[in-house]
Amino acid sequence: MSISQELVEGRLSQTTENLRTDELLLNMGPQHPSTHGVLRVVVTTDGEIVRAAKPEIGYLHRCFEKHSENVDYMGVAPYVDRLDYLASMNNSMGWAIAVERMVGIEVPRRAEFIRVIVAELQRIASHLLFFGTYGLDMGAFTAFLYAFREREKILDIFEMISGARLLYNYMWVGGVSRDMSPEAVTRIKEFIDYFEPKIDEYNTLLSFNKIFTERTKSVGIVDEATCHTYGLTGVMLRGCGVRWDLRKDLPYSIYNEVEFDVPVGSGQMGTLGDCWDRYFVRMQEMRESVRIIRQLIDRIPSGPHRGKVGKVVKVPAGESFTRTECPRGELAFYIISDGSAKPYRVRCKSPCFLNISTLNEITEGVMVADLIATIGSLDIVLGEVDR
């Protein structure tokens, strides 16, 4: 007698109790469209339920710390760019500030203005890419095309001022590598006027889309205690309602001279600290970045774009620990110098590594589809996880 016949006759109810259900070990990645690079997640599933999701990293280990010990301080900057390749400007700004604090270099005010403007543009570009790819993860392809349309405009501006589209090597120790031309200033003004209404368009398109909110609300919840346990920073921390932003709380560069709000998650759609909260914090941050650029773009002072720095940066012996607010969280550099031209040791504390380390805890017992939503909302870049 076939199973369907047994089902009809209602006799299968006795046998389902005896059905054996095995846990299945699934390898997600390293080649997978939703892992944002070469992440491999070893997933133990029980039917559709995720019992454990262990991230295995190291597929993009590019030996950053080893390189830093073998090139001089200026030479590290291109490698810093390649850590988090979606936010090169923010990364190299952190490195430049770290070295400048050790040497005691005074950065010209013009350079500070250019730095902050460019870093905020990069933050918008990075969040735009998150917006696009998160839409892709959720099955919405249109958002990707919208996001790249605007992102290309930012990249054009970057190309104008630094000569490159993705990895710029723009923030040098002591200032920036090239001055910002008046044409670039005009282009940035045009861009922020064009871009600000687009955020509302994105919200209509994706943020409050019923299908999207159903997929992301009350999924992948991170509470404040988890953040403190794992040392999470940035959007992960702000997503669960903690108002902590280094630009506001420990301001570096000229962030203390600009006014902006720190958006935090509110649990508006579901639970506080869910995927949707983290997503929406990023959307609001784009608006704040526009606000910062708008305050600075008309007030760029004249003067040199780079301070007096020799060809080889001489760093006195000592140690320094500097952290800056990158789009993905706090990026910190711990530098030990022995007084020679090259760093003795460089340690990079990357936010993405901490973000991905929470994956196992926050995805226990969720459905497989929610695992994808959670990985996407962590917004990891494997170049920075593996370094």
Next chain:
Amino acid sequence: MIPSDSVVMTSVDEVLSWGRRNSLWPLTFGLACCAIEMMATGASDYDLERFGCGVFRATPRQADLMIVAGTVTLKMASRIRTLYEQMPEPKWVISMGSCSNKGGPYWHEGYHVLKGVDRIVPVDVYVPGCPPRPETLLEAVMMLQKKIRVQESSMGLLGALRKPA
């Protein structure tokens, strides 16, 4: 206007290579920074689909072009080889960016970086740059299409029939 009942005379090679070069399906396979430029090539401004090359497939079984976009580490190298072997014939490889060409900036001290993806898979077109601009990738695709055109393309089909396995 060609009448619908007319006959077109051509060679098998010409027809096969025409079909192959105008429907290259790349593998969705990003490794590092170059992958972002590869995404940009497929997105709004550059639109790779104009060249019949935009159908990114998530599985190697359906793909016939592998764009190695990014740094190939030693841990990843064996996986790339596996992915290449899982792709059906005929297949082509574009090495995108300095890292996958020859190790790029990680040539000197990169103890964990493979010095060129051509050590594990045969490469058809090399794209220089760190990362290459989308236009450069487009040119590489067009160059590959030219290459497919001059290849004796029926060898893959008839050769398999002729030669014992």
